[in-house]
Amino acid sequence: MATGNSDSFSRDYLDSLLIETRYMNSDTPSTEFTLYGETFASPIMSAALSHMDHFMFPGAADSLVRGVVAANAVFWYGMAPDEDIERFAAMGARIIEIIKPYADRERIYKKIEHAEKLGLLAVGIDIDHGFAEDGSPCICFGDPLRTLTTAELADICKASKLPVIAKGVLSAYDAEETLKAGVQGMVLSHHHNRIEFAIPPLQALPNIIKVVKGSVPLFVDCMIQTGMDAFKALALGATAVGIGRPLMAAIKNDPENGVRDYLLKANQQLAKAMAYTGCTDLSKMDPSVIHFPAR
Secondary structure, eight states, X not given: OOTTOHHHXXXXXXXXXXXXXXXXXXXXXXXOEEETTEEESOSEEEOOBOOHHHHSOTTHHHHHHHHHHHTTOOEEEOSOOHHHHHHHHHTTOOEEEEEOOBSSHHHHHHHHHHHHXXXXXXXXXXXXXXBOTTSSBOEETTEEBOOOOHHHHHHHHHHOSSOEEEEEEOSHHHHHHHHHHTOSOEEEOOTTTXXXXXXXXXXXXXXXXXXXXXXXXXXXXXXXXXXXXXXXXXXXXXXXXXXXXXXXXXHHHOTTTHHXXXXXXXXXXXXXXXXXXXXXXXXXXXXXXXXXXXX
8 A cells, every 4th residue: 555545644643443342132133224204225325436437347337236235225326427327227226426516607506407317215415535646726627626615515415406416525524514514414535535644534533523423424435345344334333334445346246236246245244344233223233342452
């Protein structure tokens, strides 16, 4: 890993967290998960991948969709043409579409209007994708982007009939500002090492929980790879988690069933950890079962 790689820090932090077992009076757990009024088999979701067919091979995105639908999980997806989102919805996916902070703000509103017509589960905004590597405004696949103000995000939230989620929250400050704007969810993420030396999302989680106080769901991604990782995040107060790059590897290994099998196995791992710690359902998650590394 390169010096300062945020993915490495996130992985090391996850691996440093230890679990205290609690067997007495435990029972077979339920991983059933409700989000924005709909119920799913698990709080383990796909992370918001983008341009799958470009980065992998034609049909990779459809493989991802089929697997997530078969696992009865929430399907997140990022930058994509409208016709792709339409096709994913027709395949039965319950979609949360992440929209870039386009410099042409009208394009954001048009994407949200399209998502509303399709009846998506929610939409999100990448608040962390406004800048390029040199700190100048980012251009992503030819599209100029620009960071949002609190007032602009508030206008977007007011205009949307769907829940609006802020993706890229890693501080109490951004949690306060996006909550002030009216978001109905936050993704704690450093966007796959978008900035070096970023605090691991799980390490940022406690301070953000203090700001949010249970008012909106908190989602965690970045190096969440297994059901055990998911358990640690959920026990510490996350609402749900996203798995990203491991699903890309699963598609390469088995385009037909790889994603489904990976998500089902991760959910089995989550259920095991819940059973071994006395957490019989997601409402019984207890942060005191997680032990932090000695300082």
